[in-house]
Amino acid sequence: MPPAPRAIVVGTGFGCRIHVPALRAAGFEVAGLVGTDPDRTRRRADAVAIADIFTDLSEAIGRTGAVAVTIATPPATHAALALTAIERGCHILCEKPMAADLAEARAMLAAAEQAGVTHLIGNEFRWAPDRAMIGRAIANGLIGDPRYVTLSSVLPIVADPAARMPRWWFDAGAGGGWLGAHGSHLVDQLRVWLGEVDSLSATLPTVSDRPADAAEDSYVVRFRMKNGAQGVLQHSAGVWGPSENISRVAGTHGTLWVDKGVVKIADRDGVRDLPVDADLHLPPVEADDPRKAAMLFELAPFIRLCEALRAGVEGRPMPDDVPVPTFHDGVAAMALLDAIRRSAAQDGALVTLS
Incomplete structure (x- = not known):
């Protein structure tokens, strides 16, 4: 079997709770976690078994060889992070809302289209x-x-x-x-x-x-x-x-x-x-901790979104059970x-x- 594609997660809150397990369920290797506070990022990376942490996305991509980046940070930071990932040739999944405003969103779309990378928005509830x-x-x-x-x-x-x-x-x-x-x-x-x-x-x-x-x-x-x-x-x-x-x-x-x-x-x-x-049935998911049960309604559809990301990374057709949310939708x-x-x-x- 070919090796699992490597992904970087940016954001230590929702990124760790949902992006990390969804990416793994979809067949990715989560190669690194990017955050702004090294100590907090280390603690949260340890909690979800991610070995490497970074405070700089470009460095994270370069050191891990990641081919995909998911962004789960405040909206005002999305554009700069997405443009960095796109410039490094990475396929990208960005949380919603897509950006701080329409102008930033259009710039992100234009860059992704020019680079020819897969670009998805975190509207997992389409599933x-x-x-x-x-x-x-x-x-x-x-x-x-x-x-x-x-x-x-x-x-x-x-x-x-x-x-x-x-x-x-x-x-x-x-x-x-x-x-x-x-x-x-x-x-x-x-x-x-x-x-x-x-x-x-x-x-x-x-x-x-x-x-x-x-x-x-x-x-x-x-x-x-x-x-x-x-x-x-x-x-x-x-x-x-x-x-x-x-x-x-x-x-x-x-x-x-x-x-x-x-x-x-x-x-x-x-x-x-x-x-x-x-x-349209979703994959079964279980919480390893009763306190995490409330997040399951988000995790199952997010797995479907990450499966679409993997299809894009591997050059396969996107799933067609629901319309896949792209930067055009964002x-x-x-x-x-x-x-x-x-x-x-x-x-x-x-x-x-x-």
Whole structure:
């Protein structure tokens, strides 16, 4: 058998929790961990059995001979790291949101395209079975022409200002805020299901008891798609009490929604479950520590994303069970995030996308 391709992980938080085990499950050798603090990086590398640590990505690539780099650092650092990896000829998987702004994202895409390397974005939830089945059902015409969309959620995860979260989440200068941390997944989901957004109006409120200069913990977006569908993205991570989620798409012939992870469809024939297609089942994963069980919902789809990265590294066709998220998708998502921020800065003014 040929040797496993070597990968470098940049980022010692989510990078160690999800990137490292997902890369290994996909058949990579994780050859090094890059962080900013040598002592912390050493501790976290030891915890996940990575031998070599670095504080400089270019050095890490040169010393390990890595052919792939995954980036799990604050958004404002993504562009510089990605460009370094691309210049060294590495295939790349970058976390979302792709960059600090649209201009940086476009520069990353242009460099990756010119270098001819595989370029993927960390939208692993494209492989979440319920989301993938809704997208497939819409594409197959099960609800006719989509007309109305509701994606709404309330979560208590940052309702308490003392809650421990990545520092960048509430640092606007680092690309933080709930819109980037979470909304980047939702705008990607919306595009996969329904295509491109035509126009939107948005606000970025802070619900929890945080300083006025903290980045937002909530977002409300009213949108119209280019295909005519309309809807609302409304999410807050700062709401005390139990979590609640609504994911619903209504069309001319029926409605799709998710109920406790099960996709439902209602039409003239009544209400029924929509079984997950066999090719959308995720690989089984287990936590070696009960405290890590909560991360499993991210790990399984991330393995699929890393499998796509390995296919690109080895020059094989990409998997086609779901559309693989590339830097093209990252740029499109950044255009939406920038438009949402422009609208919010103008008290919800209507913004039309090109």
